[in-house]
Amino acid sequence: MRLVFNTGRTIRQGNSVESKLSQEYEREVSTARLHPLDMLELGLENGDRLLIDAGRASIVVRAEESEEVEPGTLFLPLGPYANHLISEETHCTGMPDYKSIEVEAEWTDRPQVKITDLQKSLGGVPLDLS
Amino acid sequence: MIYHDVLCPFCACLCDDIVVEVEDGRIVKVDNACDLGTHKFMSDEKLRSPMRRERGVWREVGMEEAISRTVEILLDADRPLLYGWSSTHVEAQGLGIRIAEVIGGVIDSTTSICHGPSILAIQEVGHPGSTLGQIKNRADLVVYWGCNPIEAHPRHLSRYTTYADGFFLNKAFRERKLIVADTRRTQSARIADEFLLVKHDADYAILGAIRAIVRGQTDMIPPSVGGVPKQQLLRVAEMCKKAKYGVFFFGMGLTQTAGKYKNVRNAIELVIELNRHTKFTLTPMRGHFNVYGFNEVCTWMTGYPYAVDYSRGLAFYNPGETTAVDILARGECDACLVVASDPAAHMPKKAVAHLSTIPVVQIDPQINLTSAFCELLIPVATTGIDAEGSAYRMDGVPLRMKAVLKNVHPTDTDVLGEIYRRIRGAKGCG
Numbered sequence: 001m002r003l004v005f006n007t008g009r010t011i012r013q014g015n016s017v018e019s020k021l022s023q024e025y026e027r028e029v030s031t032a033r034l035h036p037l038d039m040l041e042l043g044l045e046n047g048d049r050l051l052i053d054a055g056r057a058s059i060v061v062r063a064e065e066s067e068e069v070e071p072g073t074l075f076l077p078l079g080p081y082a083n084h085l086i087s088e089e090t091h092c093t094g095m096p097d098y099k100s101i102e103v104e105a106e107w108t109d110r111p112q113v114k115i116t117d118l119q120k121s122l123g124g125v126p127l128d129l130s
Numbered sequence: 131m132i133y134h135d136v137l138c139p140f141c142a143c144l145c146d147d148i149v150v151e152v153e154d155g156r157i158v159k160v161d162n163a164c165d166l167g168t169h170k171f172m173s174d175e176k177l178r179s180p181m182r183r184e185r186g187v188w189r190e191v192g193m194e195e196a197i198s199r200t201v202e203i204l205l206d207a208d209r210p211l212l213y214g215w216s217s218t219h220v221e222a223q224g225l226g227i228r229i230a231e232v233i234g235g236v237i238d239s240t241t242s243i244c245h246g247p248s249i250l251a252i253q254e255v256g257h258p259g260s261t262l263g264q265i266k267n268r269a270d271l272v273v274y275w276g277c278n279p280i281e282a283h284p285r286h287l288s289r290y291t292t293y294a295d296g297f298f299l300n301k302a303f304r305e306r307k308l309i310v311a312d313t314r315r316t317q318s319a320r321i322a323d324e325f326l327l328v329k330h331d332a333d334y335a336i337l338g339a340i341r342a343i344v345r346g347q348t349d350m351i352p353p354s355v356g357g358v359p360k361q362q363l364l365r366v367a368e369m370c371k372k373a374k375y376g377v378f379f380f381g382m383g384l385t386q387t388a389g390k391y392k393n394v395r396n397a398i399e400l401v402i403e404l405n406r407h408t409k410f411t412l413t414p415m416r417g418h419f420n421v422y423g424f425n426e427v428c429t430w431m432t433g434y435p436y437a438v439d440y441s442r443g444l445a446f447y448n449p450g451e452t453t454a455v456d457i458l459a460r461g462e463c464d465a466c467l468v469v470a471s472d473p474a475a476h477m478p479k480k481a482v483a484h485l486s487t488i489p490v491v492q493i494d495p496q497i498n499l500t501s502a503f504c505e506l507l508i509p510v511a512t513t514g515i516d517a518e519g520s521a522y523r524m525d526g527v528p529l530r531m532k533a534v535l536k537n538v539h540p541t542d543t544d545v546l547g548e549i550y551r552r553i554r555g556a557k558g559c560g
Contacts, residue, residue, distance in 0.1 A: 011166070079475055
């Protein structure tokens with residue numbers, strides 16, 4: 001299903017922004033909000049996994065229905081999962097297109113990667129002091 | 131010990147009425163702060179000692195080794211990038227700019243991926259701004275466009291707009307009207323007197339249509355613009371013209387969508403047009419508590435507000451070329467100093483991936499997503515909690531931030547001051 005992808009802040013993302021290695025942060029920034037009608041069309045229940053494909057990259061996230069989101073759109077809070085789909089092109093402004101890229105979305109049984117796996121895929125070495 | 135009138139070091143509302151209770155060197159209670167601020171005050175997930183990564187293995191190191199290696203990295207680099215700066219005080223930001231000048235580096239703040247486009251628009255057509263105090267006491271019409279203050283700036287409505295008392299308003303809550311424009315029916319949209327449901331990337335067209343109506347060109351408006359019916363556009367234009375004092379707040383919904391700075395320019399020009407009928411001002415909803423401060427300091431010291439490149443020996447500014455995402459994505463910088471921010475959590479993956487190929491030093495109170503891409507992590511005191519310093523509120527008012535705890539780690543100013551001193555020494559600057 002073709003959707004317009006959007007990202008931005010949420011209160012739960014903000015609350016956990018001081019502890020980005022926490023499960024709360026990971027859950028919030030990997031939870032996509034979709035309109036209930038789109039959830040129905042995609043055959044999704046709350047908590048199901050959703051594959052978002054932006055062409056240049058794809059990622060698996062958790063789906064949750066929300067009346068805040070309009071049909072035909074998808075909202076994923078600001079964070080590493082959203083960044084995975086965003087192009088580095090800034091059109092000579094310094095600012096990437098964070099808020100309105102077209103994506104394909106579908107139900108999936110593929111596993112969701114952890115933030116630390118995303119970091120490793122980009123060459124990072126996560127530091128765990130726990 | 132109870133501290134009153136403490137400033138909150140989370141967002142650029144810079145709420146200055148926080149009450150913090152400290153027992154045995156720990157914050158045990160926070161009053162008046164929102165959820166976001168309370169979490170920051172109560173967070174104890176701090177980095178305890180400098181850490182260094184060599185051949186994929188992390189180990190604790192002393193502060194001396196951390197600082198001397200940082201100096202070595204910065205001196206060795208041909209094109210260093212110094213990025214971040216929005217969650218520290220202005221004194222530290224000034225030191226960052228001095229370091230960039232001495233080493234011929236590029237310095238940019240998180241501005242470039244939040245309200246950078248707003249600054250570009252302001253440079254084109256000016257900024258009809260005002261302080262939040264004026265808005266609180268006078269505004270009878272508040273517009274929030276492309277922002278969701280209930281979730282991103284939770285006390286903005288109660289301190290400065292909808293729920294605040296106003297000196298020149300009899301019954302402020304009833305007198306003030308609220309207009310919200312967004313692509314989502316957010317919590318802020320639910321309390322609006324008028325909610326404009328905007329189609330993605332249609333902000334420019336809608337702002338242009340309202341401008342046309344305010345100029346009297348009503349006939350040329352089609353039945354619907356960007357998903358908003360003409361009748362609603364006429365109502366909104368009339369509300370704006372009839373207001374005694376209107377204010378236009380806006381967020382990433384304008385700066386990160388198609389058109390970017392042109393959207394903001396259109397909003398500013400709408401506000402200018404409305405000033406032919408009434409008093410109207412405009413304020414960007416700045417995010418980090420001192421992101422505005424960086425723009426002030428950088429402008430005093432370099433003549434430009436962010437994205438300044440010193441590689442020519444003098445300040446050069448060209449957003450799109452000298453901005454952090456572009457420099458990282460082009461694979462251009464060969465070292466990076468990250469201060470008081472987390473680019474790996476907020477930049478596109480190609481920019482983040484470049485960090486893993488170069489030496490990166492992070493100066494920050496805690497571990498965040500950028501830490502995994504660093505060679506060195508240097509813990510510092512948190513501004514507004516165990517370090518004092520000055521910061522600028524979103525309306526450009528400078529305020530002094532208190533320290534309520536005794537600092538265990540040096541402040542950003544201590545660490546950057548020592549780095550600057552050693553670099554100047556190595557460069558023979560005395």
